Amino acid sequence: MGFLQSSWSFSRYFVIGDLPEDYEKEFASAVERYAFKNMEEQSAEERRIGWAGIHDMFQTRVDAMGFLNPPYVSLTLRIDKKHVPPKALLRYTKEAEAAVREEEALEYLPRARRLEIKDAVNLNLIKRAIPDSAAYDMVWNLETGIVMFGSANAKLGDEFSELFTKTFGLTLTPVFPYALGLSLLEKDGKEPGRMDDMTSMESLEDDE
Numbered sequence: 001m002g003f004l005q006s007s008w009s010f011s012r013y014f015v016i017g018d019l020p021e022d023y024e025k026e027f028a029s030a031v032e033r034y035a036f037k038n039m040e041e042q043s044a045e046e047r048r049i050g051w052a053g054i055h056d057m058f059q060t061r062v063d064a065m066g067f068l069n070p071p072y073v074s075l076t077l078r079i080d081k082k083h084v085p086p087k088a089l090l091r092y093t094k095e096a097e098a099a100v101r102e103e104e105a106l107e108y109l110p111r112a113r114r115l116e117i118k119d120a121v122n123l124n125l126i127k128r129a130i131p132d133s134a135a136y137d138m139v140w141n142l143e144t145g146i147v148m149f150g151s152a153n154a155k156l157g158d159e160f161s162e163l164f165t166k167t168f169g170l171t172l173t174p175v176f177p178y179a180l181g182l183s184l185l186e187k188d189g190k191e192p193g194r195m196d197d198m199t200s201m202e203s204l205e206d207d208e
Contacts, residue, residue: 011157012175013147015140020169023142024068027168032062034167036078042127045082049163052078057135073140077149077160080131084122093121136160147172 020026036050037060053059053066054074067075096117097109109117137150138160149160161172 009150009152011149011152013149013161013172014175015145015147015170016173017170019142024070027068027073028062030167030169031065031067031075034163035062036060036080039080039082039131044123044127046126047079047081048131049077049079049159051163051167052076052135054137054139057133071141071143073138073142075138077136077138077163079134079136081134082126082129082131084125084129089118089122089125092125093118096121138164146175 031051034051036048036052039045039048050060051065051067052075053064054076055066057076057078059065060078065075067073093114097114100113100117101107101109136156138147140147147164149157151157151160157174165171
């Protein structure tokens with residue numbers, strides 16, 4: 001989901017690890033390596049992911065992305081997926097089964113043969129399908145080490161974290177409210193124990 005839209009959901013992460021000294025050059029090279037690349041025509045591939053420009057999800061040239069604006073790194077995780085509608089798969093599979101029965105003079109096709117035909121039909125339809133594109137924005141504050149990702153889906157978050165680590169050589173850990181509170185206290189030079197005091201007070205209020 002895009003941060004530039006009027007409403008969106010997101011997840012937050014802490015970045016674990018230190019930035020390389022020449023991070024601007026290294027990041028540009030890494031983003032180029034993992035930038036989104038279009039599927040080839042008639043490809044049997046069903047899904048592909050990669051980085052794209054946050055202002056234009058179809059912009060995949062690193063020199064035109066403008067992804068690095070210190071202290072921020074801003075990118076979009078683009079995902080292209082091909083989908084075969086179930087009714088279309090059913091229709092073409094039945095037609096293929098009928099053609100095989102007629103060609104081979106068969107009254108009945110065993111289950112294994114029908115599954116084989118279905119897989120072949122699905123592969124053929126996938127090759128003909130036009131992929132749908134989805135975009136999920138990512139903003140990384142290099143000073144605070146906090147990353148915001150435009151999805152609250154856990155599975156997608158894992159996939160995003162994996163690509164982030166491959167690209168930047170740093171790991172992500174989800175930010176929970178308690179952990180964020182501790183981070184803010186430490187940043188202000190205050191005792192982390194104050195968080196426990198706050199949660200204890202909240203528990204007492206709940207009991208009342």
